[in-house]
Amino acid sequence: MTVIVAIPVLVIIASLSQPFSSTWQHLADTVLIDYISNSLLLMVGVGFGTLILGVSAAWLTAMCDFPGRKILSWAFLLPMAMPAYIIAYTYTGILDFAGPIQSTLRTTFDWGYGDYYFPQVRSLGGAICMLSLVLYPYVYMLVRIAFLEQSTAVLEASRNLGKKSWQTFFSVAIPMSRPAIVAGVSLALMETLADYGTVAYFGVSAFTTGIFRTWYGLGELTTAAQLCAFLLLFVFALIMAERWSRQRLRFHHNSANKKLVRMQLKGWHAYTALLTGCFIVGLGFVIPATQLVIWASSRWQENLNGAFLSLLLNSFSLAAIAAICCVVVATFLAYTKRVFNSRLELGAVGIASLGYAVPGTVIAVGVLIPVAWLDNKIDFLSRAWFDIPTGLLLSGTIGILVFAYVVRFLSVSLNTVESGLSAIKPSIDESARSLGAGPGQVLKRVHLPILRSSLLTAALLVFVDVLKELPTTLILRPFNFNTLAVRTYELASDERLVDAALPALAIIVIGLLPVLLITKSILNERASHE
């Protein structure tokens, strides 16, 4: 299974065996340095952005108590339902030179172009802000679970030893949550590297821009795939370096989940916490969503019709199938890794989970080429042996699309399942085994109940990601098959934002349903422990 999932990524890496064309010389002479430095800056920016936003949101809602905490604990997830390119469009609409804010400033103070300073939305900094705002929920979600599952005994011990709460935070809680923090930030960073919509709209020459210019513009698919392969090797090296650096560290703990005592925030502390929360959610969700509602409300009667309902159904079903498949595959892989723990297996799983850092269109090509090859081979053999043409069995079906989603989003589910699994001490397995349980029973009766919230989280993350997914869907889908993301993109790319707002809102609303359901279930579980 690992091998099948790894094939598309391997197809891309295999492009390195092709001869390097003269295009490389041109790229190296002109734009390559720009692509690399912009992508690195983007990574550093989004890395810090999501880390700060995600960890502080998780700490506030998991470890502190203040008025509004319960609402904020799920509201912090809202920006996740917002596709990055949509938030980019809305903020550009609001903050651009020709937008309402700057226009009002100009008419009020009678300024002209160049008379005043206003930060440029469409810039590298702008892209960092947009991506951080919609990607921090990955960090928040995983780290919050980690904080909640952290042994209260350890935190209490730290406090009893006279550490202040912020010292406990930095010297105990953060280091102990490292797998979750790393998992969350690396998801955010991989998504950043794969992003094309936002950087292209903002005119930032990032590495993905380079990949697509080389493919679409220069017509050099091989060179584009080679660029992508280098991107993958870079990501792989980063992941391995991080794994290596925490090789000898273990993060499980002994004590069961005791009742968690939250720090009561009072007075201005409570207000600051509440305001910070509202600020984050406001920027990441409320403001852009309001803009979308304003746009959508002017045209909803014409856009809301039967075709729109089929979009809803298609998007929902696809996301649900892909979420289930991803979680099943991820659980399987995580266990193979835990049980066999061999170098080969680790490497294979590592490669299989790289798909998330690859722009969707490139993954699509990595899926398309081997699958179409297989289809044509089967057709050829079937003609030769039975004189029956089979045509293309997989290409152009929902099946190939789901396969591509699994390749692309495996990392999301795998990281989540693994970070959940890392909290289960191997000695638990051993005790269960010594009491006569087989490996299957250990999984079913010991691990699954413990992992339940991690598995649900993994499914939710994939569900929302597939809902927003555009490029893979666009190229691999069957005839006459549209999704909300496809419709949103087609309208937005034609610069018809007003019409694009309704399907965009639908993505957000459908994405919110599982967010609410699962937060509730995680909260309930917590309550049942207490």
Add this chain to the structure above:
Amino acid sequence: MPRRSALLNAALGVVFPLLAFVIAPTLSYGDELNIYSARQESLIKPLLDRFTILTGTKVNLVTGKGDALLTRLKSEGFNSPADVLLTVDAGRLYRAQKAGVLRPISSEKLNLAIPAHLRSTENQWYGLSIRARVIIYAPERVNGSELSTYEALSDPSWQGKLCIRSSSNIYNQSLVAGMIASQGMEKTEVWLKGFVANFARAPAGGDRDQIKAVAAGQCDVAIVNSYYLGGMINSDDKGQQEAASKVNLFWPNQRDRGTHINISGAGITQSAKNLESAKGLLVFLANDESQRWYGETNNEFPVRPEVEVSKTLSAWGPFTADQLNVGKLGQYNADAIMAMDRAGWK
């Protein structure tokens, strides 16, 4: 463990209907016509529906980026279900021709209807609508008589006054490719250097954003596809209408080679199973009714000069278009990008 079995039941309840959903679309498409289209759905589906009503042939559609669809077509090969490839620029059609996925067709009707410079010299693809790249200016700050050609915009007098989108945009690539085809690389590089030095801001956003920037005073002139201005003039959005009313359209290069144009067009694939139907569709897309529809719906110009144009388009007056075969735009596309990279056009 009642909770877990409920979860399992729910999961099974979801999985089985979804499996049916996965398998259903693999049923074959028989005698229908299958189209891979880089033209987005809302700008082609109404015409296809009309074709179905007239001929009874059902049309199936996948839309996407031109090169992605071309890659899909190439890897599916002989077994590809696609009959027709539709694109929104000549470069992709040229590339499809080079990749050997299009088949030459002989159609007296098409060859008579569509001017020679708007179709492939080997009858592998045909232009179906024209997209003109024009100069937009703010009459408050620029006198129309100061404008003449694309070339003249590289003059230092325009420093800090020019807005244009990124060089990743295909229509900018075609503009430069067209210039390389007519002026040669050396002259084009000199022009690019001066042109890029005149940018008012780093290229970002789409064509409508450039028009808005001219209207708001961030720059004095911009180069955009004319249908975006048409779209803004006819928009429901007050802001867009207002911005459009503050700018004028100028037809560049009227005294020499003519305004740069690109096409949307189509070709029939090598794997096409329904050749006659596919040909029928191309003829239909070139008929009077369809040609007028391009203008009325998306403010594009007809490929057949005798077809009358919409009110918005006729208000801009007649223009002379570049007579260069649009296939050349594809031929010089890679050269154009490299030249733009060297000139530092982001």
